[in-house]
Amino acid sequence: MDDHEQTVLDDLRAHGYKVTQARRAVIRALTGSVRPLSVNELHAQAQRMNPAIGLVTIYRTVELLTHLDLIRPVHLMDNCHGYAVASPGHTHHLVCKKCHRAVEFDGCDLGLFLEQVARETGYRITGHWLELEGICARCQAADGSAPQP
Amino acid sequence: MDDHEQTVLDDLRAHGYKVTQARRAVIRALTGSVRPLSVNELHAQAQRMNPAIGLVTIYRTVELLTHLDLIRPVHLMDNCHGYAVASPGHTHHLVCKKCHRAVEFDGCDLGLFLEQVARETGYRITGHWLELEGICARCQAADGSAPQP
DNA sequence: CTCCAATTGAGAAGGTTTTTCAATTACCCG
């Protein structure tokens, strides 16, 4: 069990929630993945740890963890809603078009840009959501061919 | 019928598609709306013009218009996939948290920011998707109260 | 006006998400 997994589990307990097999499984799958996972993918992973875990529980777990901001939904251009563990603070995801490997980045320097938009539109801007799509270093190297595993 | 509606209809014809009641209805609903509309909202609007129009047709129409880049999907934080007429060029939407009124903005000055992220991550960035959320001028004025119509 | 391919509505099928409820589990307490 890696550090991140432990942190999330502690956080769960700190909020008064029980640490169950299903929650452990979802968190482990996400901390162990380099890309956002869908509800179905999480279910498949969880069942490898305990085949009794049901799909419904995954939905509930994902809802809970999202609510606690321990994981975050990641919209992809096509299929909506994968999930990834949330680093503390405000981050965004950059997802590889070929292999779907995702990295988080922060230091979100949108401040000036947002100010300008606010001035132009008259809106008071309260939140933003940014997803980037690209091609990761590995897939650039293996150019033109099939996605990297 | 406003200019924008006419433009879109002409565009349809130019691509060899028929201008049908259903397509007219969807386009009119979107050109007449200040916020992105979901498939269901489009269906409801279309039925006000002709109750015989079915939901399936709305799906097909939305797919066609999206394919032609005459309308664009707009992901919102909660419910995925509203649609809005596409202004030419690359734009993003800023949606009011209270009344859901949306404005488009362009002149997307993310260039420098994206370069920096590319340098940090090694990814070649091929696309981005930005949604802003805020409170529009009208709702700011009517502060604290119910959403404006 | 007529004809033909494109388009449509209805119904059914496929998929995803939510609800309900009794059985099970995690963990607090002794």
Next chain:
DNA sequence: CGGGTAATTGAAAAACCTTCTCAATTGGAG
């Protein structure tokens, strides 16, 4: 270490959303 209790769960069903199929209709070219 067990035992009690409330939170959590799995299964089944319901609700919902999206796609498919096919016969009937419609737009627009001629």
